Amino acid sequence: RRLDSRCGLSAGLLGESQTPVHTEPMEGVYEVTGELGRGKFAVVKRCVEKASGKVFAAKFLRKRRRGRDCRAEVIHEMAVLELARNNARVVNLHSAHETDHDIVLILEYAAGGEIFDLCVSEEMLPEPQITRLIRQTLEGVHNLHQSNLVHLDLKPQNILLTSQLPPGDIKIVDFGLARRLGAVGELREILGTPEYVAPEVLNYEPITTATDMWSVGVIAYMLVTGESPFAGDDKQETYLNVSQVNVDYSKEAFSKVSELAVDFIQKLLVKAPEDRPTAAECMTHPWLWQQQLCLSPEPMIIRPVRERSCGVKWAAPLEDPEDK
Numbered sequence: 544r545r546l547d548s549r550c551g552l553s554a555g556l557l558g559e560s561q562t563p564v565h566t567e568p569m570e571g572v573y574e575v576t577g578e579l580g581r582g583k584f585a586v587v588k589r590c591v592e593k594a595s596g597k598v599f600a601a602k603f604l605r606k607r608r609r610g611r612d613c614r615a616e617v618i619h620e621m622a623v624l625e626l627a628r629n630n631a632r633v634v635n636l637h638s639a640h641e642t643d644h645d646i647v648l649i650l651e652y653a654a655g656g657e658i659f660d661l662c663v664s665e666e667m668l669p670e671p672q673i674t675r676l677i678r679q680t681l682e683g684v685h686n687l688h689q690s691n692l693v694h695l696d697l698k699p700q701n702i703l704l705t706s707q708l709p710p711g712d713i714k715i716v717d718f719g720l721a722r723r724l725g726a727v728g729e730l731r732e733i734l735g736t737p738e739y740v741a742p743e744v745l746n747y748e749p750i751t752t753a754t755d756m757w758s759v760g761v762i763a764y765m766l767v768t769g770e771s772p773f774a775g776d777d778k779q780e781t782y783l784n785v786s787q788v789n790v791d792y793s794k795e796a797f798s799k800v801s802e803l804a805v806d807f808i809q810k811l812l813v814k815a816p817e818d819r820p821t822a823a824e825c826m827t828h829p830w831l832w833q834q835q836l837c838l839s840p841e842p843m844i845i846r847p848v849r850e851r852s853c854g855v856k857w858a859a860p861l862e863d864p865e866d867k
């Protein structure tokens with residue numbers, strides 16, 4: 544069955560959200576300030592709740608796009624955020640407002656910006672910090688998958704940080720393409736960004752949780768090399784690179800990258816979704832825990848192996864400092 548991914552017609556949208564959409568003027572409640580980011584149909588601005596002085600991120604989603612009513616898409620995005628409410632690695636939905644043109648999601652503010660900036664910065668992040676961010680991303684993704692949710696648009700622009708320097712904790716954002724698995728049978732044909740999507744998406748094959756795992760591989764690749772593994776000179780070339788899993792693991796790109804990092808990435812960037820490890824399986828990969836073995840002055844690496852905030856207990860393959 545062909546599923547239409549254009550707004551309002553997509554299959555698998557959640558129809559109801561618990562969060563009331565307030566219609567009284569937003570200006571009374573929030574002071575909206577500078578822009579934080581934007582995508583195709585959304586602008587995200589920093590805002591301050593007047594009553595509390597708390598800072599939030601206001602995501603303005605256009606109700607009409609290309610002449611269509613897209614309210615259902617926005618309600619779906621809210622409903623997914625609600626289902627992920629107990630997931631500490633997902634940005635929290637505080638409230639929602641409606642203006643003439645937009646529905647505005649008032650989201651927990653992630654002050655550290657996108658991990659994309661870490662990927663493209665001159666100075667590469669040390670591997671112990673990269674693995675901490677990947678562990679947190681896997682925790683978030685694992686929790687989503689446990690709830691039968693797939694994100695389908697995981698990329699460095701949609702993984703934010705609570706603070707920038709030193710890098711804080713990750714927060715996953717942008718659930719516009721996220722879907723609940725199982726509700727409508729097979730899920731196909733929802734396109735993310737070609738550079739970051741798995742081959743099965745490009746080939747209109749069934750989408751599963753493994754689709755997100757491919758994206759985790761792309762994100763890990765970008766954090767360690769600073770390069771996008773499949774980006775071609777044009778869309779055509781990118782599609783070809785993805786569907787042929789044409790990845791550069793050459794010495795140039797990987798001169799400063801550990802062998803375990805390469806192994807981790809290679810296990811995820813495989814064509815057959817069923818051959819990719821799950822988020823829980825990834826968590827036991829030695830790359831993610833190797834720093835626990837060496838003593839280093841880097842404060843980041845002596846954080847507890849098991850982070851208590853996210854409610855996931857991982858079977859760490861190495862000894863846990865908390866057990867001492």
Ligand code: ADP
Nearest residue numbers: 579580582583585587600650651652653700717
């Ligand atoms: P789109 O669906 O248009 O891609 P996103 O939800 O990804 O919208 O938001 C666009 C950008 O806005 C993000 O890539 C990020 O830079 C910024 N942004 C989104 N949510 C937040 C947030 N909660 N805190 C800080 N910045 C945010």
Ligand code: MG
Nearest residue numbers: 582700701717
């Ligand atoms: Mg986005």
